[in-house]
Amino acid sequence: MIETFTYEALPIRVRFGRGTIAEAGAEVARLGASRALVLTTPQQAGEGERLGSLLGPAFAGLFSGATMHTPVAVTQEAILALHAAGADCVVSLGGGSTTGLGKALALRTGVRQLCIPTTYAGSEMTPILGETRDGRKTTIRSLDVLPEAVIYDVDLTVGLPPALSATSGVNAIAHAVEALYAKDRNPVISLMAQDAIRTLSSALPILVHEPDNMEARGMALHGAWLAGCCLGAVGMALHHKLCHTLGGTFDLPHAETHTIVLPHAVAYNAPAAPEAMAAITRAIGAPDAAQGLFDLVRVLGVPRALKDIGMPAEGIETAADLAAENPYWNPRPVTRDGVRDLIARAYAGERPGARVSAEEAA
Template sequence: MNLVFEHVTLGQRIIFGTGAAAENLATEVGRLEKNRVMVIAAPSQAALAREVTRGIPVAVHHSDVAQHVPFANAREARAIAGRNDIDLLVCIGGGSTTGLAKAIALTTGLPIVALPTTYSGSEATNVWGLTESGRKTTGIDNKVLPVSVIYDAALTFSLPVKLSIASGLNGIAHCVDSMWAPRTDPINQTLAVEGIRALSAGLTTIKNDPSDVLGREQALYGAYLSAVAFASAGSGLHHKICHVLGGAYNMPHAETHAVLLPHVLAFNAPAAPEATARIVRAFETSTATAGLASLYARLDAPRALKEYGFREESVPGAAELIMGAVPKSNPRTVTETELRNLLFAAYSGTVPTA
C-alpha cells in the first residue's frame, strides 16, 4: 500500500538528565533571557519547587492547583501573572500543574518551561483543558506548548508507586489511542510502539524497585514519546471517554485512564487489525489484550471505576454525554448501548476480552 499522510512535528526543546533539574532550568531561563518568573507547583511540591528554582529570578510562587483546571483557578492565575509583569511560566508537577500553566499561556501568550514529576505527558502536547459547570472543554493551540521540557527522574521519587503506575498507564493510553486517533499516521504509530515498550519496562521496574533510577528514566522517556504521538494523532475514543468522566464526575485523571484502557482496547482492537498488530509487537505477546492484561497483572493496576468514586447509576448519563464526543474516525461504530456496557464493565472491574 502506498504511504499517503500529512504529519506535523511540534517544535520543542527537551533536556534530559537525572539530578540536573536546577542547573538545566537556570540555563534555560538564561537562554530565554527572562527575569520575572512565575513558578507553579502544588502545595505538596512546594519544597521541591523552591529547591529547583533557587537559581532563577522568581517573582511569584503560585500553588492554587486543582485537577481538570477549574476555570476559576485559571482566571485567578492569569490575573496574578498580569499584576506581576510575568515574562515566563515554570511549572513543576503533573498534568494538573502543567494544565494550569497552559491555561495562563492560552490567553497571555507567555512561554512555559515544564518540569514533569509524573508520567502524564501533558508537557509535550499543545492540548489544553478547562473545566466549568461539570463540563471539561479541551482545545489545541501552539501557544500552550511548553518551549522547553526538563526531564529529571529524581523529581519523580516523591510520586507513590501506585500513582506512578496509574500515571504511566495514562501514558500507554496515549500510545494506544494514537494508533487510531483522527490524525494517526505511521510516524506517530511508530513512536507509540516505542512508548509502550519503554513505559511497560519502566513501570515494571518501578513496581519491583521504586528506587531504581533507570526504571524511572525509561518511564519518563516513554511518557514523552507517548505524548508526542498523541499530540500528532489527536484524541481517540479512550480520551474522549475520560475527558467526559473527568469533567462531569470529577474523576481522578490517571486512575480513570488506567481503568478504561483495557476496555477501549478490547472494544476497538478487532476493528483495527493493522494498528492492533503494532500493539502486539510492542507487548511481544499473542494478542494486544493479552499483552495489556499481563502488564496489568504485573503492576497490580487500577481495575474498577467504583474504587474512585464513580457510581453505577451514573452510567446511562455518562454514556449519553460521551456519544456526543465519539470521534468519527473510530475504527468501530459506537452505540450508546455499547458505551453503557463498556462503562458498566469498567465500573465493576470486569476483565474485558476482545
C-alpha cells in the first residue's frame, strides 16, 4: 500500500561531537552576528561565564535567570538585558528552560539563536515555544522561534546527575513515542522515532550506573537529537498536552512530569494506535509498550508518581478539567473521565492501564 504523506525539513544547522563547544565563536560568526548574550539558569551561571571566555570579543554579557516553563515575566527581564548589552544574537547554554527563553526572545525581538544543550530535552530542534503566564502554559509553533544553529557536545552532558540523565532521556523518548501516532506522521520521522527510542532506552540504564560512560553518553545525546527532530517535525498529542497542563498549573519539574506520565498516556492510546505500539515494543524489547516504558522508568530509579514531585491530590480534578479543554489531536478520543483515570494512576504511581468505554469498543 502506497502511503501519502508530507515531510518538511527544518532549516537548522547541527554540529555534533566531543569538544565542539570550542566552535561556539565560529558558529556565532556564521550567523552573521558579533555580540552574543549568553543565557543560562542561575545554577549554570559559571558555565555561562566560561562559554563567554570562549566567545572572546563576541561575548556581550550573561543573563542567568532562565527558569522552568518560560515565565513571561522572566522573558521581559531578559529583553531588557538583551537591549542593554547591544546583543545581536543569543547563545542558550543548558536544558529546555534556557532554550525556551532564547526562543521567547527570538519571538519578540527577531534575535538569532545558537543553542548548546546540556540535557536531552530536544527543544533546540523544534519551532515550538511553551511559555507560562498567570499559571497557564500555552504553546505556539512558528519558524520564528526555531534556532538557526545547534552545537551538541557530548562532553557537556558528563556532569548530568544520573537521575537527571534518566528523566531528561525519558522526556526525549516521549517526543519520539508521540511522533509514531501523530496525525501528520510520516515514514521518515517514524524511522527516526524508533531509532531514538531504541537508542535512548539502551543508553539510559547504563548511564544511571556508569555516569562517565562516554559511549553511552554519545548514544543518549544522539537519541535525544533524533527525538528532538521528531518533536519539531510533527504534532504531539495527549501526553504533551497533559504534561504542559500539569507543569504549568502546579509548577512541576518538566522532565520528571514527562517521565511519570508517559507510560500512562501510552496505555490510554494503545487501543487506537496498534502500529505505533508495535514499533515501541520493538524499540524497547518488551511485549507491551506501556508496561515496558513503566518498567524502564522503574529500572532507572526515578519517581513514578506525581504525588512524589509536588502535585496536590486535589489537583487531579483540576488537571482533568484543563486537559479536556481544547485538547490536542489524539488517536483516541479524549474524554474527561478517561483523562481523570489516567492522571489518578500517574498521581498514585500505579502500573499503567487503559479503560475503553463501551462506545469506543463498539
